[in-house]
Amino acid sequence: MDKLYVEIGARMRALRQALKMTQAQVAEAAGIDFSFYGQIERGANIPSLKTFLAVAQALKAEPADLLPAKKGANRAVFTCAKMIEKIISGLSPQDQKFLFGAVSDLAGRLKK
Numbered sequence: 422m423d424k425l426y427v428e429i430g431a432r433m434r435a436l437r438q439a440l441k442m443t444q445a446q447v448a449e450a451a452g453i454d455f456s457f458y459g460q461i462e463r464g465a466n467i468p469s470l471k472t473f474l475a476v477a478q479a480l481k482a483e484p485a486d487l488l489p490a491k492k493g494a495n496r497a498v499f500t501c502a503k504m505i506e507k508i509i510s511g512l513s514p515q516d517q518k519f520l521f522g523a524v525s526d527l528a529g530r531l532k533k
Contacts, residue, residue: 427464428489434462436480436487439504450479481507 437447448458452475453468460466461476468476477484486503505524509517 423464425489426461426467429487430462430464432487432489433476433480436482436504437462439508440480442480447476447479451475 433447437444444458444462445455448455451458451472453472457466457468458476461468461472473487474484477487480487482503509520512520
């Protein structure tokens with residue numbers, strides 16, 4: 422069971438970092454103490470459902486985005502796409518197109 426909470430915490434951390442937020446900012450938005458949030462990210466403490474939902478909202482994520490993927494599911498790709506969508510949503514259409522082209526080029530090179 423501990424592995425589950427560590428994985429959820431890692432997903433929270435990855436999303437928080439992608440959004441360029443501090444633990445304190447997420448904790449404040451979720452209405453919890455920042456040290457408690459840090460414990461959740463490390464998998465050292467288990468949040469209540471109410472807190473888990475508040476953290477998901479603070480991270481601008483669906484609660485399911487923070488849960489581990491089922492075996493055989495391609496949830497990691499879906500979660501990554503959702504995080505990228507949140508990051509680029511504030512960019513102009515021209516900048517989004519540029520970024521998409523750069524990512525496409527990079528992915529093509531990595532596949533070789």
